[in-house]
Amino acid sequence: MRDAVARALRRAVASGALPAPDDAAALDALVAGIEVEIPGNRDHGDYASNIAMKGSKVLKRAPAQIAAAIAAELTAEASERMHGGGGALGPIAHAEVAGPGFLNLRLRAGLLADHLDAIVRAPLAWGHLAVAAGAPAYRVNIEFVSANPTGPLTIGNARGAFVGDLLSRVLEAAGQSVTREYYFNDFGEQVRRLGESVIALRNGVAVAENGYKGDYVGELAAAIPPDVAARAAAAPKRSGEIDVEGYDGTVADDEIAVIGRWASERIRAGIEASLAVLGVEFDVWRSEGSLYTEGFVDRAIGKLRDGNWLEEREGALWFKSTAFGDDKDRVIRKSSGAYTYFGSDLGYIVEKFSRGHDRLIYVWGQDHHGTVARLRNAGEALGFDKESVEMLLVAWVRFVRDGVEMSMSKRAGTFITLDELLEEIGVDAARWYFASRSATTAIDFDIEAAKAKSSDNPVYYAQYAHARMCSILRKASAESLAPATAIGSLLDDHTSPEAKLARAIVRLPEVVEDSSTHHETQGVTTYATELATAFSAFYRDAKVVDASAPERSAGRLRLVAAAAASLSAALRLLGISTPEEM
């Protein structure tokens, strides 16, 4: 659609119907900025463009004049092609000027039919975009969840898990290659505290104030396998931080480290299993410690030193982030010799790019926003394009029960696990819930209300519509009615329920494109709801399986088949099941 309007605009300028702007680049900019959207009021047309109003200044003409010139070109193109002109038919059947200069466009009915035919021919490809010629197919790394394995995932982790997975699916559908990645810390203070807590419970002693107190700690204490217990008992006693030297084996582990690392790995495996239940699976699990043992942190520091971005001060190693506008420099290695998280992050950037990724997306909690700038700056200092490192800050979910906020603390053991949440409301409903809301705005989640109303979740409306489509196709098959091989003249009347449904169906590629460029998913749920609504209206008005009118019945069946394929594609994009019966 955009292309058609762009062509018409350029032709109008070339033919002199519109004056050429002083600067050729200005015309290019105008063409690049052409927007074609679906008007809220469908009486205005299938699509509308505001290009005439936008171009008013550059082209030095009133919006209505510009719109009229473009409309004339579009109409000429349509009739020319229809009467034997060369090339494929253009997408637009009719163009007119309305209001202050809107260009209202009506799709050629044949275009809808072409789309529907393509869907029925290759239903599983529908919704997947080919990467446009010349556009790079990015190799994207999406790191998300990345909760430290010191306790089971809580419902607080749920949003990030869904957002990262949904974004991955959308980008894949848009033709990009995606690596899903989980980053976790397997050494250090937190793991040590976990080890101490497990040991305390095993010995029947109260857990320290700063230890972990959830029920799962007791379960771990009771489940220590004999070989681990033996190794722990044999380990030398020592105290202090488990640092990198300790991790890589140059200093022997003590009992706490042995137990802590065992407990942590066991929890990590549990997290992996919980995520699999959500339909979230990772390609790469990367431990923080490996960034040191494999030398990536050293490599990052070397590169920064070469670029003169480092400074030794007060016994510590600093990154000069003030050079990038940060309000203070940031420590990479503490005066104790241990590295900070920031140090690990630097190594991680180098490691990720070394695997050939050209875009990094970090799905982080909103509370990390303070660290966004410094890490992107460090990426720049390391020689990477700043634009290729993006942080998606997922906003807080305020969990409330009967209107009262619930506090969620892993250490205190006062949390609801992800597994518990899913038992209550189900994966499909939870996925829809998070997909339908912008990741960057805070939301309230009332667990009681979600449980009570889970059957009112719009996800069931969409799934129900899909099941009903399948049911119709089954019924037709039982009555020996087959879908037509082409949609025929069913869509000629653009006000018919068939045409309305067809227009809803063919929007999917636009939805995928918009979602992938904006890194959002709510448009997909909106699309699924709209398609289900259009189908329900069609279903009411048009009897599909009707042996007394086999030809019309066959055409409608083809439409239903296309609708089922498109709704199924949208649901799969959301990671939601596509039931054929409910």
Place this chain on the structure above:
RNA sequence: GCGCCCGUAGCUCAGUGGAUAGAGCGUUAGGUUGCGGACCUAAAGGUCGUGGGUUCGAGUCCCGCCGGGCGCACCA
């Protein structure tokens, strides 16, 4: 104190600088003997927190204010 984010219908939330600001839930009134009633049609419900500004046009961009959340470590 400084910085970032948010404030849209009774509730939960959408909303690419464009036409009459939308959806779901809830409420109200109808419909559905025809392929699945987990359905359909419609109504009521809005000072888009507030006051200025930019623009042909502002929920959207800029500034102030009010209210809420988060962050400001040689923590992880």
